[in-house]
Amino acid sequence: MTDANWESLSNQTVAVAGLVYFLALLVHLAEWASLRQPKVDRELVAAGAASAQDPSAEERVSERGAERIAFLGRLGILLTLIAGAAHFVSLVGRGMAADPNRVPWGNMYEFTLSGTFVVTLLYVALYRKFNLSWMGPIVVGFVVTVLMVAVIWLHDEVAPLSESLNSPWLVIHVVSAVIATGTFTLGGIASVMYLVRERSERRAAAADRDLGGWIARVPSLPALDRLAYRVHAFAFPVWTFAVLITGPIWAHEAWSRYWNWDPKEVWAFITWVVYACYLHARATAGWKGRRAAMLALVGVATLWFNFIGINYFSTSSQHSYAVERVVDGAVVHIRI
């Protein structure tokens, strides 16, 4: 295949991935909607069989409902798998389309493509171990949204890496940063659900009723907290490795200073400190649970702001993808 073929393959498979993710999202939403059903069914049945108490009818209906929910859940994860495979092909395509072939992390578009792929990959990999079926719609919704943003606003043609990116440290640094980004995002989703469920529980308790609907399917608060912690506990050392070890080593090779308080570095550091806060908060009375979860969300916000926002926000970043940095009037040819 020629490079042009690879590139168009990549573009097509991104479109396929986006479409199938979207279908998966619809299926998962239908699944969630069905979770509300049994109650309604029960009421209908109860009304219909008001004279003759017929519990078996009620059971039959909710059994059918449960079957449908399980089916939709399986269909959703299957579609996610297919979309993930297409997503992967599109990444490979980007790398193969470049001359010389390279890792698909040359620009924002490719970085976003990779980050979202990691989210999907982790979700699928941990699906069984942590029983993540409840997370389906959120993960898929997130991935399809970010993918759309990437295709519409960030898309860029395949190009060779600029010189300073041409380093083995790029591979290590970016791989770890992408993995950590994907993992923190997943952890952030668990923390969001913690807050949502916590609020629902408080409301349900105030109104003296049971938790209903899909939120009842989300794991219990302690389980969510533990899940969030374990995901963060994995991501944190990876992030440390990416931004505090490989990043500085590479910066030293390329720019002569291993830490220069460049905006991208500053925000990577802020993200790191916020997650250190999160880990401390989980061990501090009064900060466990809700406040820790909120800190995790602050962490995700700084993470994604650094990833996308800072490029538009600051022009003095050496990491900026398009802006030449002018030092003492001399154009420094380092573009990251």
Place this chain on the structure above:
Amino acid sequence: MSRPRDPDDAGRARRSGELNARELGRWTWRQITSMRTALMLLLLLALAAIPGSVIPQADVDSLAVTRWKNEHPKLTPYYEKLDLFSVYSSPWFSAIYLLLVISLVGCIIPRLFVYYRALRAQPPVAPRHLTRMPVHASYDSDLGQQQLLEHARAVLGRRHRLRPAAEGDDFVSAERGYIREAGNLVFHLSVLIVLAGFAVGGLWGYQGGVILVEGSTFSNNLTQYDDFNPGGLFRQQQMQDFRFTVNEFDAEWLDEGPRAGQARKFEAQLSYQQGKDGKRKDYDLRVNHPLEIDGTDVFLIGHGYAPVVTVRDGTGDIVYTGPTVFLPQDASFLSFGVIKAPTAKPGQIALEGLFYPTFDFVDGNPVTVFGDDRLPTLSMLAWTGDLGLDTGRSQSVYVLDKTNAEPIEDEDGKPQRVDLQLGDKVELENGLGSVTFDRVDPWIRVQISQTPGKEVALIGVVLALIGLCASLFIRPRRVWVRVVPGTMDDGGGGSRVEVAVLDRSGNGETDEVLATLLDKLKETAQ
């Protein structure tokens, strides 16, 4: 204070609730070293780091700072007072991390002692009611108490520290995961190591930059640098004795594709020599491949063009010749420069203007269409008069002092343009002389730096990472097994086995641990 009044104290009776200095000190210390304070200080540190990413920083981009100050004359004095152009070396930022360091030290030292004691202590006696522990199980067995306890010791002994059996014990007490706390301590101590390495680099290190035209030689002493930025404790003796020559510089330009016009594969061929009579060695200096000479690093960080121009004066003497560094204005490599010939007669001569690597007209405007020098062209204005070079004041080579100089004018009274392509010669008006454009030489900008302490910082982060992983992934656990004899319903010789697991980090999957443990305990005990 509720402690009995000391008769000697009577004279200095205090109101209740008042603290004496020592108590106040203790109280303050406890506050500073509390987990909550650490949390607050960390959050504060994150917040304090933000302004430096929004406001240009002098250390990162001094040009941007100057530009910002020009655009915001009203805000500038306030910003300067708050050190907002050097956030990361400001007193308030330093105060936060110094407090954090104090809190950290105050937190670690007591924990080191606690850990030391815990390491030497035996796992504690089993709680009286294991079945009241949050994670527990029990089962009946036909076997006798001693046999079951023996077996439990064998099973647990493999991966736990066991409390030595005492006479009459009906339980086994086991503990594991001591490494977690060690990892946590290593992590926090390593943060200090990293800070120390970072500080050493800031105090004793230096960075300097210099532009070198192809063919020129640089020797490493202060006078040769264009700019030099030493740390507070830098001493000149630190500078290594070496010199290097830039033999050749090449860049590969992309002619097509989406990045057409961008250059790659910058490569400067250097030959360098250490000391007065060291051996000459060659090195290809490239981006991402710095040259290290004895602890000093040389980096390639930029490049540009130096047109070689010869100026003759009115008497026909050569008054200026050689490569002149022109500074790129943007990514197209359109470059700006100044040529000065103060010894020219009858009048001093200066040229100021632009260099186009690949000249073309687009919509009637002169532009450079490529960064490579494929049609090098100079377009400058000529000046004469007093260039201000005899006053003894130092002057930038990139700036023309026009206070006492005026443009050379043609017959129509218009300033004379000197437009030259390679090999061209232009006569200056009024018999002032002539200018020829001989050649273009490339120049490179190198950054030369010493960063002492970088290895310390690197070892620090690597240790921190190892400690962190131990701290996050090792689960400290206590396990107790108690065997109560003869509780089987049939009153026979069987036993009841109670097992409890306590995860001290609160994050483990204790249920799974308990299940596996039960399997193992029951396995051979059938």
